[in-house]
Amino acid sequence: MQLPVVVGVDGSEGSLRALDWAAADAARSGHPLRIVHASLWERYEGTRPASDAARPTEQILAEQLVAEAQERAQRLGPDLRVVTTVQPEDPVAALVRESHEAALVVLGSRGRGRIAGMLLGSVSLALANRSHCPVVVVPTTAPSTPPKSGRVVVGIGDAAGPSAAAAFALDQAASRHGELIAVRAWRSPAHEAMSHPLLVGSPAAARHQEAEDHLDEVLATLDPTGSPDVTVHRSVVQGPAHQELIEAAAGAELLVVGARKTGGWHGFHLGPVNHAMLHYAPCPVAVVPDAYLSSRPEPDRP
Missing domain, CATH: 3.40.50.620 (HUPs)
Incomplete structure (x- = not known):
């Protein structure tokens, strides 16, 4: 069984860049892509949809987030094998656990943290210290000069x-x-x-x-x-x-x-x-x- 390329998403610009990088790597290597959103059901900004009595509103928003991420990944790689998961727990704990059964874990350098100006987010740094597989941290902004292919x-x-x-x-x-x-x-x-x-x-x-x-x-x-x-x-x-x-x-x-x-x-x-x-x-x-x-x-x- 091929281990997946795991990418953590939270809806931020940084996580979208990480998603694009992970999708390209999975398409190139032939690995499946696993999109993970983990949260302690913190409230998101923006309009909240009508509540579903069976599920917290935050869970509904999280499921919409990973569905949109899956659509984006499939546009980038139509032949990609993509699965998604929403996990109601601390992002670091969830991604460390994912790293036990992953080819690599990809995430953005900064997510939706309160200190937007930080050079490196707490999740990225903690995962780099604790992951059991390679971790790729993708900068939030594109480089000033395009990279040389390969x-x-x-x-x-x-x-x-x-x-x-x-x-x-x-x-x-x-x-x-x-x-x-x-x-x-x-x-x-x-x-x-x-x-x-x-x-x-x-x-x-x-x-x-x-x-x-x-x-x-x-x-x-x-x-x-x-x-x-x-x-x-x-x-x-x-x-x-x-x-x-x-x-x-x-x-x-x-x-x-x-x-x-x-x-x-x-x-x-x-x-x-x-x-x-x-x-x-x-x-x-x-x-x-x-x-x-x-x-x-x-x-x-x-």
């Missing part, structure tokens, strides 16, 4: 092997028949001494070479046969990782970062780089938990 950016950290984020990024780039930009940022401490007496040249040059070698090793392990559906570009840059990733994400369809398991109530650890991406990246951001590697489907490649 471009996916991923940051490569210090770990020896490919991360779950790198694997997810490769799969996303392959599904788009696009390009993967693998960014390895490095920084050289001031007044750094050479670590080996036989090494010559500046410490910065040595650091850069180490970063290039590490990136080559990771990519060779990630995609040893070379996917015909993806063009891989290597980017080794000196500077803060968050700054370099935000710059690389300009013109991308997706930026991918990882989430490390902590075992606490929040589930995963989103470091300062990930927080910066979620708040300031100019494109949708995917947060990928380590568990993606164990549940990753076999890529459909020749």
